[in-house]
Amino acid sequence: MYQILKKQTLNANTKLMVIEAPHVARKAEPGQFIILRVSAEGERIPLTIADFDREKGSVTIIFQEVGATTMALGAL
Template sequence: MEITFKHTKGGETLMFKILKKEELSEQITLFDIEAGDIARKARPGNFFLLRTHEQGERVPLTIADFDRDRGTITTVFQKVGRTTNHLGTFNEG
């Protein structure tokens, strides 16, 4: 399932693929996400706004790691509310 991001430049909605999903605990999940433009511009301390569907709540998630060469970002989140619990149901692909 792909994730919808609200692109900050021009307000364009983009979709990104989950390359890796790792359950770190019952409530903590790690995603590696294919997001070339974001990875190229990422800096320590950056975050991105995520929506699980077009009318969904905007959730800020921290970029925990990034790989400019592979065009990937890594985020780790805790399932605490409706949106992050829904996000936790997403799988690779």
């Protein structure tokens, strides 16, 4: 499991999260995405990497809560 370092509500259904993921941040490049699961048995969803910080070992994602999985992610 990765730790959520920051969670911000941008508007009613759009969230920003900064996630501690050193291995991902080290290899991240502009335009790439991650495959994320909210739980071990959950649906795998692709999310674009909005930003990354190799020194801090974090990646930033921005997503809209439009389905069950993204709503569950927003509730974390």
